[in-house]
Amino acid sequence: MANPSAPRQKGIIQTPEERVKNFDPVVKGLTAQTAKAEAQRCLNCKNAKCSAACPVNVKIPEFISLVLKDDMGGAASKIMETSLLPAICGRVCPQENHCEGACILNGRFEPVAVGLLERYVADTAREQGVLKAPEPSAWTGKRVACVGSGPSSLSAAAELRRAGHEVVVFEALHDYGGVLRYGIPSFRLPREVISKEVETVQAMGVVFERDVLVGASVTIEELKEQFDAVYIGSGAGLPTMANIPGENSVGVYSANEFLTRINLLKAYKFPEVDTPVNIGKRVAVLGGGNSAMDAARCAMRLGPESVTVVYRRSLEEMPAREEEIHNAMEEGIKFEFLTVQKEILADEKGRVKGLVCTRNELGEPGPDGRRKPVCVPGSEFTLDVDTVIVAIGQKPNPIIPKKTKELKVTSKGVLEATEFGETSLKGVFAGGDIIRGGATVLLAMKDGIIAARKINEYLGVGNDY
Amino acid sequence: MIINTVTDKKQLSQDIARFEIYAPKIAAKAKAGQFVIIKHDSDKEGERVPVTLVDWDADKGTIVVIVQAIGKSTAMYNNLKTGDRFTSVVGPLGMPVEIKNYGTAAVVGGGVGIAEVYPIAKALKEAGNKVISVLGCRTKALLILEEEMKNLSDMTIVSTDDGSCGAKGLVTDAIQKLVDESNKIDVGFIIGPIPMMKFTSILMSKLGIKPYASLNPILLDGTGMCGCCRVTVGGEVKFACVDGPMFEGDLVDFDELSRRTGEYKDKEKLSFDLYKEKHICKSGLH
Numbered sequence: 201m202a203n204p205s206a207p208r209q210k211g212i213i214q215t216p217e218e219r220v221k222n223f224d225p226v227v228k229g230l231t232a233q234t235a236k237a238e239a240q241r242c243l244n245c246k247n248a249k250c251s252a253a254c255p256v257n258v259k260i261p262e263f264i265s266l267v268l269k270d271d272m273g274g275a276a277s278k279i280m281e282t283s284l285l286p287a288i289c290g291r292v293c294p295q296e297n298h299c300e301g302a303c304i305l306n307g308r309f310e311p312v313a314v315g316l317l318e319r320y321v322a323d324t325a326r327e328q329g330v331l332k333a334p335e336p337s338a339w340t341g342k343r344v345a346c347v348g349s350g351p352s353s354l355s356a357a358a359e360l361r362r363a364g365h366e367v368v369v370f371e372a373l374h375d376y377g378g379v380l381r382y383g384i385p386s387f388r389l390p391r392e393v394i395s396k397e398v399e400t401v402q403a404m405g406v407v408f409e410r411d412v413l414v415g416a417s418v419t420i421e422e423l424k425e426q427f428d429a430v431y432i433g434s435g436a437g438l439p440t441m442a443n444i445p446g447e448n449s450v451g452v453y454s455a456n457e458f459l460t461r462i463n464l465l466k467a468y469k470f471p472e473v474d475t476p477v478n479i480g481k482r483v484a485v486l487g488g489g490n491s492a493m494d495a496a497r498c499a500m501r502l503g504p505e506s507v508t509v510v511y512r513r514s515l516e517e518m519p520a521r522e523e524e525i526h527n528a529m530e531e532g533i534k535f536e537f538l539t540v541q542k543e544i545l546a547d548e549k550g551r552v553k554g555l556v557c558t559r560n561e562l563g564e565p566g567p568d569g570r571r572k573p574v575c576v577p578g579s580e581f582t583l584d585v586d587t588v589i590v591a592i593g594q595k596p597n598p599i600i601p602k603k604t605k606e607l608k609v610t611s612k613g614v615l616e617a618t619e620f621g622e623t624s625l626k627g628v629f630a631g632g633d634i635i636r637g638g639a640t641v642l643l644a645m646k647d648g649i650i651a652a653r654k655i656n657e658y659l660g661v662g663n664d665y
Numbered sequence: 666m667i668i669n670t671v672t673d674k675k676q677l678s679q680d681i682a683r684f685e686i687y688a689p690k691i692a693a694k695a696k697a698g699q700f701v702i703i704k705h706d707s708d709k710e711g712e713r714v715p716v717t718l719v720d721w722d723a724d725k726g727t728i729v730v731i732v733q734a735i736g737k738s739t740a741m742y743n744n745l746k747t748g749d750r751f752t753s754v755v756g757p758l759g760m761p762v763e764i765k766n767y768g769t770a771a772v773v774g775g776g777v778g779i780a781e782v783y784p785i786a787k788a789l790k791e792a793g794n795k796v797i798s799v800l801g802c803r804t805k806a807l808l809i810l811e812e813e814m815k816n817l818s819d820m821t822i823v824s825t826d827d828g829s830c831g832a833k834g835l836v837t838d839a840i841q842k843l844v845d846e847s848n849k850i851d852v853g854f855i856i857g858p859i860p861m862m863k864f865t866s867i868l869m870s871k872l873g874i875k876p877y878a879s880l881n882p883i884l885l886d887g888t889g890m891c892g893c894c895r896v897t898v899g900g901e902v903k904f905a906c907v908d909g910p911m912f913e914g915d916l917v918d919f920d921e922l923s924r925r926t927g928e929y930k931d932k933e934k935l936s937f938d939l940y941k942e943k944h945i946c947k948s949g950l951h
């Protein structure tokens with residue numbers, strides 16, 4: 201019998217005092233016993249609201265019942281029918297906006313911990329050696345190139361390979377995974393998990409080439425000649441700076457730089473590794489999204505006296521994942537809400553010595569329904585900080601559109617594409633942050649799958665595989 | 666041949682080594698003024714280090730880079746041998762230099778900058794320019810590519826700080842002298858230490874010569890993703906790795922560049938000291 205009123209399982213969580221001293225996973229995940237207990241809370245709904253609210257419609261009640269039957273291989277395959285990177289999604293999806301937010305138990309009880317169950321299934325199936333990569337169909341004779349190795353290209357590549365095409369992924373960096381690798385820290389998403397998911401795609405026969413910057417090492421035109429279709433999943437890797445005076449002072453990082461040093465190049469282990477990162481005594485992080493939370497929490501783990509997040513709206517409007525905001529607060533990170541940066545002050549050596557801010561109040565709702573922050577006159581004050589990390593957003597990297605004149609971009613710099621990922625250039629498709637300008641892992645994956653199916657049609661092989 | 670293999674390594678001076686690397690895709694695309702980022706993981710994650718494409722041979726599929734050992738990573742590279750492999754070589758990165766017939770071009774290289782300016786000098790010569798090369802370094806033992814530069818230039822001036830080779834003095838003295846001797850120069854391309862690029866740019870604009878300087882901020886990805894290579898040119902923020910590295914020298918904020926390249930001095934020293942303790946003493950180098 202289902203037992204929805206039982207307490208929601210949380211996994212083993214490192215205490216805040218412990219975890220700010222390391223980069224190990226904050227949540228250790230469920231055990232066989234707690235996973236079963238959590239699975240038992242699910243009502244196995246007929247018209248499952250959770251599945252409907254998941255952007256890729258993971259068959260949630262179905263996989264949860266397989267957990268109860270101890271069939272981890274079956275449960276993993278069930279999830280992977282629609283989501284190819286379950287160990288990742290279980291960890292980084294904003295579940296409160298999707299599956300868990302829609303769970304029928306909400307209101308009376310706490311929702312089923314779908315994310316934790318999903319990652320438990322993927323991890324355990326992998327440990328038991330029963331996680332099966334989808335079987336590729338017979339070779340279609342077609343070749344497809346995927347640009348970038350973030351979640352969008354990874355899922356497109358897997359889907360295309362499954363249809364039987366030869367697929368090559370080209371990645372500009374020296375390691376695969378996109379933001380998963382260089383942006384999201386190991387205490388949220390262990391590096392081995394990314395590597396394992398990539399290996400699964402490799403095991404399907406997808407070929408990976410690193411150190412290839414498309415647009416420089418090879419052009420889209422050339423890829424079009426060498427391949428029958430091209431999928432661009434190059435992400436939103438261009439940091440938005442705050443454009444305030446003093447931003448080029450020593451001690452100002454973009455979140456991309458700070459996170460890349462720490463997550464891609466492991467600078468938190470310096471001097472054991474060769475890439476350094478600096479952290480001052482008092483750190484300010486500008487922004488309120490996932491990047492800001494990740495930058496603040498990475499900063500905290502490098503041992504400064506204080507880390508303060510400066511966000512121009514209020515807590516309710518913060519776009520970061522709920523769990524991460526909660527974790528950040530527990531870890532002792534301070535928040536200055538309704539506050540906006542004006543200027544970075546530097547000493548005579550050009551090093552950051554302060555951040556001038558003003559206070560906002562919330563005004564009338566804007567076109568997006570969110571109340572617009574308005575500056576309070578005379579509210580200027582200075583935060584005493586020596587490091588500033590700018591995490592106020594990112595835009596698509598312009599390298600590819602600049603070198604490919606026929607590719608149309610919108611005023612926001614994102615590639616123009618139909619809902620199926622078709623760009624203005626025949627045979628070239630795109631998805632993920634390069635067309636959305638910054639979204640979520642799951643939406644990027646979903647784009648990859650939808651475009652892959654459109655590519656199948658374009659190549660005349662259909663989607664019956 | 667496996668990609669990224671060092672097909673030939675030569676020591677050019679005590680601290681400067683020349684590497685020919687098998688990288689056919691890069692060799693097919695390279696243009697003067699572009700660079701690659703190389704990485705070498707020993708037992709641990711290595712750094713991403715930008716180095717200029719000095720030469721390339723599309724038929725052989727090789728590129729040439731010339732590296733001066735000034736810290737941990739570059740010292741480690743200089744201990745590599747023919748047959749060793751870099752973990753990563755990515756490129757060609759950055760904007761190529763605009764090559765056309767400017768008339769007379771002064772090509773100014775300081776230290777290892779001589780290697781970096783060599784491909785530009787070569788391309789300018791091929792485009793019909795009169796090329797005057799001005800090569801500066803501390804002392805004779807550090808002078809590299811003198812023959813190669815002489816062979817392609819219409820005129821070559823060497824100046825050393827201590828007078829051990831060529832004229833004693835700075836490259837700015839040499840350029841002033843050239844102009845005083847009524848050599849008409851239309852454009853300058855300068856690569857070397859920041860103070861050298863700064864003062865040469867100032868002098869050139871005073872003399873009515875348009876200066877271009879190749880900036881060397883700290884780089885990370887080299888693809889425009891991180892913004893760590895921010896420089897200020899004409900009051901605007903540019904990313905050196907994608908907008909440069911060559912910029913109008915008279916518009917560059919060199920003082921800011923200098924401050925920003927010093928960001929990790931203490932850590933770089935620590936890393937180098939630890940490396941020397943472990944490797945260089947043992948292998949008897951220095």
Ligand SMILES: Cc1cc2nc3c(=O)[nH]c(=O)nc-3n(C[C@H](O)[C@H](O)[C@H](O)COP(=O)(O)OP(=O)(O)OC[C@H]3O[C@@H](n4cnc5c(N)ncnc54)[C@H](O)[C@@H]3O)c2cc1C
Nearest residue numbers: 348350351352372378379383414435490632633639640641
């Ligand atoms: C710090 C941070 C934390 C985040 N946290 C979350 C989270 O918790 N949950 C969530 O759902 N979303 C999160 N997001 C958003 C999410 O990561 C992105 O929406 C998602 O990664 C986009 O996937 P993508 O495949 O489109 O692009 P990316 O992940 O950006 O991958 C693009 C890849 O393409 C490569 N590339 C770029 N240009 C080229 C080129 N010219 N040639 C070859 N390769 C190229 C890049 O190097 C990169 O590896 C976060 C984002 C950031 C920055």
Ligand SMILES: Cc1cc2nc3c(=O)[nH]c(=O)nc-3n(C[C@H](O)[C@H](O)[C@H](O)COP(=O)(O)OP(=O)(O)OC[C@H]3O[C@@H](n4cnc5c(N)ncnc54)[C@H](O)[C@@H]3O)c2cc1C
Nearest residue numbers: 715716717731732733736737738739881882883884926933
């Ligand atoms: C576009 C460009 C082209 C270059 N071409 C050449 C070349 O052809 N030959 C050559 O010998 N050197 C070249 N350099 C400089 C070279 O990248 C640095 O000397 C090297 O990174 C130093 O690394 P290290 O660990 O040995 O020394 P470190 O001790 O780490 O650093 C010594 C100094 O090098 C600079 N530096 C450190 N890390 C970086 C980095 N990641 N990127 C850039 N500079 C850094 C800093 O100013 C630092 O103070 C170039 C730099 C740039 C930006």
Ligand code: SF4
Nearest residue numbers: 254258289293298299
């Ligand atoms: S993929 Fe994400 S949104 Fe969908 S069920 Fe899994 S955790 Fe929930």
Ligand code: SF4
Nearest residue numbers: 242243245250303304
């Ligand atoms: S809505 Fe909740 S209870 Fe119903 S199937 Fe989904 S997870 Fe289970």
Ligand code: FES
Nearest residue numbers: 885887889892906
């Ligand atoms: S090095 Fe990262 S943007 Fe230039």
